[in-house]
Amino acid sequence: MPIPATASPASCDALVIGAGVAGLFCATALADAGLRVCVLEARAEPGGRARSWFDARMAMEIDIGPHVVSSEHVNFLRMLERLGSADRIAWQPDPLLTLLDAGELLAAASVRWTPPLHGLPNIPVALRRMSLADALSHWRLSWQAARVSESGLRALDTQDAASWLRSLQVSERAIDWFWRSALLAMLNVPLEQCSAAAAMRIFRLMQGRSGYHFGFPTVGLSQMYVPQCIAAIRARGGEVRTQAAVRTLDVQDGIVRGAHLRDGSAVRAPWCVVAIAPWNVAPLLARTREARLAPLQQAATRFIGAPYTSSYLALDRRLGEQRFWARVWNPQDLNTDFYDLAKIRPAVTGGGSLIACNAIGPNAHLEWSDAQVIDRTLVELEEFAPSAGATRVLAARVHRIRAAIPQPRPGTEALRPSHRTAVGGLLLAGDWTDTSVPCSMESAARSAALAAGAVLGQQLALPAPETYGLVGLLRERSPATARKPCA
Ligand SMILES: Cc1cc2nc3c(=O)[nH]c(=O)nc-3n(C[C@H](O)[C@H](O)[C@H](O)COP(=O)(O)OP(=O)(O)OC[C@H]3O[C@@H](n4cnc5c(N)ncnc54)[C@H](O)[C@@H]3O)c2cc1C
Secondary structure, three states, X not given: OOOOOOOOOOEOOEEEEOOOHHHHHHHHHHHHOOOOEEEEOOOOOOOOOOOEEEEOOOOEEEEOOOOOEEOOOHHHHHHHHHHOOHHHEEEOOOOOEEEEEOOEEEEEOOOOOOOOHHHHHHHHHHHOOOOHHHHHOOHHHHHHHHHOOHHHHHHHHHOEHHHHHHHOOOOHHHHHHHHHHHHHHHHOOOHHHOEHHHHHHHXXXXXXXXXXXXXXXXXXXXXXXXXXXXHHHHHOOOEEEOOOOEEEEEEEOOEEEEEEEOOOOEEEOOEEEEOOOHHHHHHHHHHHOOHHHHHXXXXXXXXXXXXXXXXXXXXXXXXXXXXXXXXXXXOOOOOOEEEEHHHOXXXXXXXXXXXXXXXXXXXXXXXXXXXXHHHHHHHHHHHHOHHHHHOOEEEEEEEEEEEEEEOOOOOHHHHOOOOEOOOEOEEEOOOOOOOOOOOOHHHHHHHHHHHHHHHHOOOOOOOOOOOOHHHHHXXXXXXXXXXXXXX
16 A cells, blocks of 8 residues: 655654564554654555555455454454454454364364363364373373463573474374464464464463464454554554665664665654564664664564465455365475455455465475465365365465564564663564564564563563463462463
8 A cells, every 4th residue: 555755853752663563553653642743655555565556457455365353363453443443354254273184174163161261162173083092191281271371481481392292292283283384374383393382372272261363354454453543553654665775773872863765865753663573673773873773783683484375366266155264284285374355345246266375484394486376276275175176276376475473483572572672762663572472463563562662661561471270270270380471
């Protein structure tokens, strides 16, 4: 969504660098508090890694790649409420998730029973794919997960998830069937390259919280929040400027004074929020050459983005009634998750399915041609719905994203930086910062609330999710658990 270029003001109350979810949400929160905010975005359009645009070939607004929202995206959903677009999420009715495994569709349910009892309805599903001994091999892990707190799990960050699961004697079958699928879909890395702390964070919440459900944007990703945020920022005299890459920060005597743009101009502000991905933070700070920021610059270099190949296929017929399904992990696979946008987006007209899907991490095959990606996707669709074999592809689009989401490699959980920095007036936001939430739109939204709250001297961020029910009770009673609430 290109927006008309305007000159940025030479000074403002707060400068936000980056117009992704984190930058726009932070700027909106600051504008709502009456500040005149200037947002500088390097690209021609805002939205960052959660953006969409009109695609003439597909004749519709399509996303960089399909995104899901979950009931745990509480900070993200609160901002959508504020922007008046919370109704642009279509929530998934039961089942929670349909899994395609060895040609069979398995339905995973989500019930609101007291944790961990909410897991019971899915045990028969799991037992169709692994033995009782495999399922029970989780008991040591479950015990540890029930008692560990967010702060306690961080001690696991030095280990990789595969060694950690094996050290707790989780069976190889359970590792291959459950863990490889879950971590690739949710954390975008193979087990061997995943921090045990990141894996534990996911598992303890799966075990200790119930009623989890998914929602899908019914409009293009940008349409959910970008124009609404821009309107809110402008209403308070602020501006969102595109094609305005920041080259260096202006830091004097340990205090930020503003930023210098690549085009030679400068913006001055007493507050500056850097809301860009770690692979952009590292070169920005290297050019800034401020000794106080050297540790942060070093930390940012350690974050590597997980690659994604996201494809859109307009088909000449409907594939079935499902609007969302996923494949159980298989190293030969291309795609992990599939969406039929014809069942999600009212703007999709015509009689056929519009399939969107994501190929993640080691399965992304960035080197494949479009034809290879489309052919393989059709094979995977036929395994889901045999009628796909007779379908015709009317139009297709393949997006290769080299760095979609920061990989939670061992050691990186400890490196996720606070929203506060060693420089006065300088704050950080972005999915990769220390939010106690996996890198996602929710992490970006929570980081925005943390940074805006620091500027305003208020507590704006909703807390990160915590376990409850019988599992929460075990955590609270555990002597080993540090009971510090999350920031
Ligand atoms: C294909 C794909 C699928 C995903 N699926 C999901 C999902 O299902 N659910 C979910 O919650 N999340 C998902 N994500 C992750 C989610 O999109 C990101 O976590 C989130 O959008 C990150 O927002 P951010 O604001 O932190 O960073 P970004 O979106 O990266 O925003 C940073 C902005 O800063 C700009 N910038 C960089 N350098 C400069 C500079 N020097 N000067 C000015 N501007 C600069 C960039 O151009 C960018 O617009 C997915 C991401 C992708 C790519």
